[in-house]
Amino acid sequence: MSVDVNSAGEHRSPPGGRALFDGFPYIVTRIGRTPLRHVAVLPADWSRQHLVEVAQRQALANRLDTCLCFGPGDALFIAADGEEAVSGDLPWGVPVADRLELPVELPTSPELQARRAALALFVERHRSSGYLVGDGLEGGRRATTEDRERLSGQNENGIPRGLVRCTGCGSFKGDYLALGGEGSGDRSPRVVLVCCRCQNHNRCARCESRLAEQRLSAYYYDEAGKTVVYVAAYVALGHRCPDR
Secondary structure, eight states: OOOOSSBTTBOOOOGGGOOOOOOOSEEEEEOTTSSEEEEEEOOTTSOHHHHHHHHHHHHHHHOSOEEEEEETTEEEEEOTTSOEEEESOOOOSEEEOSSSOOSSOOOOOHHHHHHHHHHHHHHHHTOOOSOOOSOSOOOOEEOOHHHHHHHSSBOTTSOBTTEEEOTTTSOEEEEEEETTOOSTTOOSOEEEEEOOGGGOOOBOTTTOSBSSSSOTTEEEEETTTTEEEEEOGGGGGGOOOTTO
8 A cells, every 4th residue: 555645656746836844853644635734743852763663653543644754855654554665755735733642742842842833833824725525535445246236225124234233342334335426426336344433443642542433534334324424534633632
């Protein structure tokens, strides 16, 4: 899989001369496949190895594509599944800050505070207008003839075929046939993965609680509404640690 937080399968430069934040080092977290990029500065006097360890812990907890930017032309991309790749390109997009917690407490040095202030100005300067619908990962795959035969209809309890109740959490998981298509404007029947609460692996790097009630960039089955509901990755930006 690609570990690029800019686009699937390729590294690119910012369009239209968009500036890149130069307050190195910092971590960038990709929010689904939306333009949103969460940025968090790290101490400049930490060793490279320590910075890498912090970024790895961040990616492992959030399960979101992550990039550690050491300096111009020097970045480490860490995919949500842990795959790593070194790149000379830096991630770009619509920056946000102070929404995802880090796995470590940062010092209150004047140098770090100055870069945090610079990041706040950068975020304000590049703030986006408009709103988001989905996060670009909700499309599933196009249903085959076999899929339609296997998943069409409901069982004797009125549950869509392909879904089973998890013995651990009691919610449903499995394959769901979306006859009207899901995501990307494709209206052909598609198969989407439904996750139960046990499969919600997106955690806060600081408090280790879930970033959302359901897994990010995934569907869950709403038993009361008898439908599937998609949870976009940007829901994670609303998380707050219980002690905050």
